[in-house]
Amino acid sequence: MLASGILGISQSIFERLYNENIGGIVTKSISVNPMKGYPNPTVVPIGGGSYINAVGLSNPGVDAFSRELSKNKKIPIMISLVGSSEKEFSRMVKVFDSLSILGYEINLSCPHVSKMGMEVGDDPEAVNKIVKTVRMNTAKPISVKVGVGSIDVVELARVAIDAGANIITAINTLRAMTIDIETMMPILSNRVGGLSGTAIKPIGVRCVYEISKNIKAPVIGCGGVSSWQDVIEYMMAGASAVQIGSVLGSNGPKIFNRMTKDLKNYVEKKGMKNISEIIGIAHKY
Amino acid sequence: MPTNIDNRRIVRIEQTIVETPTVKTLVFKDSLSHAAKPGQFLMIWIPRIEEIPMSVMINSKEGYAAVTIRKSGVGSTALFERKTGDLIGLRGPYGNSYTLKKTYKKILIVGGGTGLVPLLRLASYASRLKIQSTVIIGARTKGEVFFENITRKIIQDTDSSLTICTDDGSYGFRGTTVELMSKVLHENTFDCVFTCGPELMMRKVVDLSNENSIAVQASLERYMKCGIGICGSCCLDGSLVCQDGTVFSGRQLSKMLDFGISYRDKDGQRINYF
Numbered sequence: 220m221l222a223s224g225i226l227g228i229s230q231s232i233f234e235r236l237y238n239e240n241i242g243g244i245v246t247k248s249i250s251v252n253p254m255k256g257y258p259n260p261t262v263v264p265i266g267g268g269s270y271i272n273a274v275g276l277s278n279p280g281v282d283a284f285s286r287e288l289s290k291n292k293k294i295p296i297m298i299s300l301v302g303s304s305e306k307e308f309s310r311m312v313k314v315f316d317s318l319s320i321l322g323y324e325i326n327l328s329c330p331h332v333s334k335m336g337m338e339v340g341d342d343p344e345a346v347n348k349i350v351k352t353v354r355m356n357t358a359k360p361i362s363v364k365v366g367v368g369s370i371d372v373v374e375l376a377r378v379a380i381d382a383g384a385n386i387i388t389a390i391n392t393l394r395a396m397t398i399d400i401e402t403m404m405p406i407l408s409n410r411v412g413g414l415s416g417t418a419i420k421p422i423g424v425r426c427v428y429e430i431s432k433n434i435k436a437p438v439i440g441c442g443g444v445s446s447w448q449d450v451i452e453y454m455m456a457g458a459s460a461v462q463i464g465s466v467l468g469s470n471g472p473k474i475f476n477r478m479t480k481d482l483k484n485y486v487e488k489k490g491m492k493n494i495s496e497i498i499g500i501a502h503k504y
Numbered sequence: 505m506p507t508n509i510d511n512r513r514i515v516r517i518e519q520t521i522v523e524t525p526t527v528k529t530l531v532f533k534d535s536l537s538h539a540a541k542p543g544q545f546l547m548i549w550i551p552r553i554e555e556i557p558m559s560v561m562i563n564s565k566e567g568y569a570a571v572t573i574r575k576s577g578v579g580s581t582a583l584f585e586r587k588t589g590d591l592i593g594l595r596g597p598y599g600n601s602y603t604l605k606k607t608y609k610k611i612l613i614v615g616g617g618t619g620l621v622p623l624l625r626l627a628s629y630a631s632r633l634k635i636q637s638t639v640i641i642g643a644r645t646k647g648e649v650f651f652e653n654i655t656r657k658i659i660q661d662t663d664s665s666l667t668i669c670t671d672d673g674s675y676g677f678r679g680t681t682v683e684l685m686s687k688v689l690h691e692n693t694f695d696c697v698f699t700c701g702p703e704l705m706m707r708k709v710v711d712l713s714n715e716n717s718i719a720v721q722a723s724l725e726r727y728m729k730c731g732i733g734i735c736g737s738c739c740l741d742g743s744l745v746c747q748d749g750t751v752f753s754g755r756q757l758s759k760m761l762d763f764g765i766s767y768r769d770k771d772g773q774r775i776n777y778f
Binding site for chain 1 (some may be wrong): 730
């Protein structure tokens with residue numbers, strides 16, 4: 220699957236990804252009103268396949284984005300939602316729910332925008348209310364995207380599932396910073412952003428492992444996946460599906476097709492009938 | 505010497521050249537940029553203000569390169585105001601480039617404004633490969649014409665030629681680049697047309713080339729956040745200008761619904777050119 224925040228604003232791009240054998244697409248996080256995000260620099264490659272970004276949840280807003288998706292028929296799209304209040308979430312779901320989409324991913328873990336994302340995710344009562352509100356307005360599957368904030372990730376996942384979410388996506392980027400030593404200045408315009416890419420993979424694997432061990436709901440693994448081997452590792456930790464994002468930077472959309480082929484080869488080589496046989500296999504030990 | 509294009513280099517501006525009252529060239533030392541291919545771009549960091557994609561301008565000194573800025577938005581105005589001695593950051597060069605086939609003997613280069621930047625790098629490659637270039641430089645009026653001298657220097661001692669046109673006829677041919685191109689096509693044949701400039705001009709250059717069954721390559725510009733295929737801001741139909749471009753062929757462009765029609769603004773909404 221395509222992780223939220225990556226390439227996620229254009230139906231033409233979604234069509235191209237679909238032709239690359241993608242399993243599903245999560246859009247950029249959409250808010251009620253359009254958001255311009257922060258000035259550049261918003262994405263900083265820090266080497267070794269890791270990045271720090273503070274894009275600032277830029278998105279065209281609910282109305283323009285529902286027009287963008289209005290012609291979608293067959294592409295399995297989950298719309299990522301971000302907002303500050305229950306009212307905002309219910310307004311968005313009311314607009315989006317008539318579109319041909321798979322479901323929603325609620326972003327409760329963006330680490331660099333005030334009053335949204337992580338600031339909501341760190342408040343269990345707010346999480347409970349928002350998930351309940353979205354649940355009341357749709358029959359489609361809801362995933363809640365959690366991150367590493369001040370509340371234990373398993374606790375947060377439990378609150379989300381108890382409130383009516385069906386799936387947990389783990390994890391979001393981790394709050395991080397980079398400073399240029401020549402100019403002695405923070406590079407990101409927002410100074411602080413979210414770390415993604417290879418550096419966060421072991422943390423993501425740990426979170427998926429702990430959530431899937433303690434909570435009876437499917438988990439989508441996300442964070443630092445750059446190869447088919449990483450997909451396998453997340454699945455062994457308990458992920459039923461895996462999202463990729465940062466790796467698109469060096470590989471482009473063709474990586475979906477390549478990973479799918481490599482995963483099929485692995486399944487064949489191991490003599491399995493279905494890749495689902497490995498989900499959570501690491502819990503045995 | 506840096507080898508990874510993603511590594512940010514902080515460089516000192518060693519020379520500033522005033523091209524017109526609103527266009528400046530900033531020269532700096534960076535070996536990766538010096539070796540950039542025509543059509544590739546840098547992400548230029550103006551510390552604590554912006555980061556913007558800029559096509560890489562050639563510089564004759566070994567290991568040096570430049571960027572040529574027209575002041576317009578926040579980032580380009582801030583960059584325009586940088587002085588010799590100031591520090592800027594850069595990463596890249598990113599993107600694909602114009603393709604000069606070995607079989608090419610005569611090419612037509614059509615540039616408008618700062619769109620000349622990748623085309624001059626191309627013209628200098630073509631000169632080295634002994635390909636004959638016919639260069640068209642377009643501007644609205646005489647005061648906005650720049651790069652004439654450097655173009656003449658690139659094509660000196662070759663059988664290439666330069667024609668300048670201005671919309672108001674104050675310098676060179678009176679008319680637009682497309683009108684001049686149309687005239688040139690009546691009198692000559694070319695293996696390929698290369699263009700860069702305002703998108704509506706490029707749309708006409710591409711259409712005219714397609715009508716005349718001449719191969720054409722255009723280098724496009726879009727708003728970018730990342731420059732490396734992650735943010736999706738620079739999408740043009742299903743393509744990304746940063747990763748699949750900046751250069752697209754006439755065949756690709758003629759199938760695109762966005763080319764010459766619309767782009768995405770900072771929040772990702774589709775905006776029409778007119």
